[in-house]
Amino acid sequence: MAPPCKVLMVAEKPSIALSIASVLSHGQMSTRRGVTEVHEFDIMFLGFHAHCRVTSVIGHVFSVDFPASYQDWTATDPLNLFQAPILKTESNPKAHIQRHLSQESRGCGYLVLWLDCDREGENICFEVIECTGFHVKEAKERVYRARFSSVTEKDILKAMDNLVEPNKDEALAVDARQEIDLKVGVAFTRFQTSYFQGKYGNLDSRVISYGPCQTPTLGFCVQRYLQITTFKQEKFWTVHPYIIKNGYDLQLEWERQMLFDLNVATMFQKLVMEDGLLEVIDISEKQESKGRPCGLNTVNLLKVASSALGFGPQVAMQLAERLYTQGFISYPRTESTAYPSSFDFKVTLNEQISNPLWGDHVQRLLVEGYQKPRMGTDAGDHPPITPMQSATEDMLAKDAWRLYQYVCQHFIASISPDCKFVRKKVQFKVGGECFHCVGQHVTLEGFTSIMPWLAVNEKRLPQFTIGEKIEVSNVELYEGNTEPPDYLTESELISLMEKNGIGTDASIPVHINNICERNYVQVQSGRKLVPTALGIALIRGYQYIDPDLCLPEIRSFIEHQITLVAKGQADHVRVVQHVLQQFKNKYSYFVKQVWHCWALDLRYFDQLNISCGPTGLLLSC
Structure with a gap:
């Protein structure tokens, strides 16, 4: 009997490898230690x-970098980096991953x-593929790609039954981004850092970095800062009549909303007071309805984590x-944000039926019927983020539990009924002016019962x-x-x-974290x-x-x-x-113009009441 062939399987993380091996081997495997663990069956x-294996x-x-001959800042003109060769070196040489893969692939x-x-x-x-010595062009039938969206038994087995070829074009897209970001970022960063340190003394060895994603991200923050500092405040006035009816004390809203002339606003207040009698017209x-959410994608998870849970995107x-x-x-x-047509909502709901916090809601959906999800966007990558197995608070760390809880609530909400309510508007006239009040009455809580922070206020x-x-009863002139x-x-x-297409779902947290850390x-x-002050100065310099x-x-x-x-x-x-x-063209122009636009001007900083610490960097054009 011929010996069995050998198959090497490689995951992105040790924990994923363990999950895959546990499912495929039905728990019947041996494990040996290596650079990362190897499971055999x-x-x-x-x-x-x-x-x-x-x-x-x-x-x-691997990570990309310049050869040693280009590492010396003083010996290399940053302009030359745009055409410099690059090489891939092991990201973590001490981990010996390259050698590990080479050894484990032998005989496979x-x-x-x-x-x-x-x-x-x-x-x-x-x-x-490079580390193991497999070459797709020479042996396509011997290299396979497993596509999966979770590490559940169902998804792992489904991936094994539907192996495909790895996608070279997507890999080359990452190579392209890495080379562009390396060359552009390092060229501008080296010039800026050397220029400021050379002209204005030691900037506490601070690296004044530039990045094609990082800098536009900072630009959004500075643009908002400039809108705030250039904003001119104006006084306004609005007329608010009050009425008392059947125990309700109501403030009415003016159809004109507000006026910027006190004399005119006072005139309208007097007209209302002199008439004194509102007529319901x-x-x-x-x-109305408030629609349930679409499926949860990465960007929306990051936004909720920051605005509601208090986690920065990197931590989230x-x-x-x-x-x-x-x-x-x-x-x-x-x-x-669109679920695939094959998504099994019933199985996912059944996983949550015993949860003490939302199990009752899940039970109702299973008995009464869950809703078809709203049409979202199918980006062709992965399904929306959903819970895969039940967890309780004592099973997870505090912050992980809060994030998991939101994922569960969002999923359940996405297939719950819309929130239904009746909006009632009553319009009044007095002294020739029109006013109104609005009431709301919820007839069906729907998804807001699982996401109460989105509930419609009664x-x-x-x-x-x-x-x-x-x-x-009273007429207020609000200022x-x-x-x-x-x-x-x-x-x-x-x-x-x-x-604006800045970054990807994977890199957005990195870019935000970078502008904070720097x-x-x-x-x-x-x-x-x-x-x-440093961030403001950099963006203003680029703007000029x-x-x-x-x-x-x-x-x-x-x-694009x-x-x-x-x-x-x-x-x-x-x-x-x-x-x-x-x-490269932009870099050359930047170098020629920077002397005219950036200068040390601490007095100007003092006038703006901005502290820049020991760097004293400022744009002065």
Whole structure:
């Protein structure tokens, strides 16, 4: 009898490898320690007996960098970096992942790649192929890609039954982004840092960094800061009559809303007071609904984590990834808000039926029938983020539990009924002016019973009849001031980044974290992002020299080109050359103009009451 063939399976993380091996081996496996653990067992593979090894990498095996000859800042003109060669080196040489994969692949005739199913995961697939010595062009039938969205038994077995080829185009798209970001970022960063340190002394060894994603992200924060500082406050006045009816004390809203002239507003107040008798001129009722949410994608999870749970996006993704690797939620990096037609809602609901917090709600949905989800967006990557198995608070750390709880609530809400309510508007006339009041009465809580923070506020009104006249009890002339916008919150910044194509669901948290760590912005109460003097100075400098460098359009342009590569519609070498040439031209112009626009001017900082610490950096044009 011929010995069984050998199959090597590689996952992205040790915990995922363990989950895969446990399912495929039905728990009948041996485990030995290595750089990462290796699980071994026998299975039926493609219709024949096979001996299987399952191991993992720890994220990317390689990272890109310049050769040693380009590492010396003083010996290399940053302009030359745009055409410099690059090389891939092991991301963590001490981990010896490359050697580990090479050793474990010996004698193996098949390779199955269980990397995360996004572009980064696809790129790691080809890193693993390189380390193991498998070459797709020479032996396509021997290299397979498993596509899965969770580490449940059902998803793992389904992936094994539907193995595909790895996607070279998506991997090349990541290569393109890495090379562009490296060359553009390092060239500008080296020049800026050297220029300021050389002209203005030691900047506490601070690296004044630039990034095609990082800098437009900072630009949003500074743009909001400039809107705040240039805002001119204005006084306004509005007239509020009050009435008392059947025990209700009601303040009425003015149809004119507000006026910016005190004399005119006072005139209207007098007209209402002199008349003193309101007439009901219209009563309208309208059945309205508040729609249940679509499926949960990464961006929306990050926004809720920041605005409602108080987690920064970087922490939120770390928690989500931990929940995923533990098997509690599906893959947390997805752009899709539409569930696939094959999604089994009943099975997912049954997992939550015993939960003490929302089990009763789940039971009602199973008995009365759950709703068809709203049409969302199918980005062609992963399904929305959903719970995969039940958990209780004592099973998870505090913050992980809060995030898991929200994922569960959002999923249940997405297939619950819409919230239904009746909106009643009563309109009045007095002294020739029109006023109104609005009441709301909820007829069906729907999804808001599981997401109570989105509930419609009840406001009861007394009974009115058209033509009825009611005495005015008081007429207030309210004085207020127009207010500037507030600083951007993380949640608002994430929305702007998504809308303008800055970063991906995987990289948005990284870019926000970078501008915080580099002291370009500070996170203040309410997770508001307040730019520092250094961050303001950098963006104002770009705005004067070349606004493209800090506007979102420049990153959108890059992402569009990279997406063409991922779809196989553009050659990745040509895309990289084209983008780098654009940035090389911008770099040359930037270097020529920077002397005219950036200068040390501490007095100007003092006038603005902005502290820049020992750096003293400021734009002065």
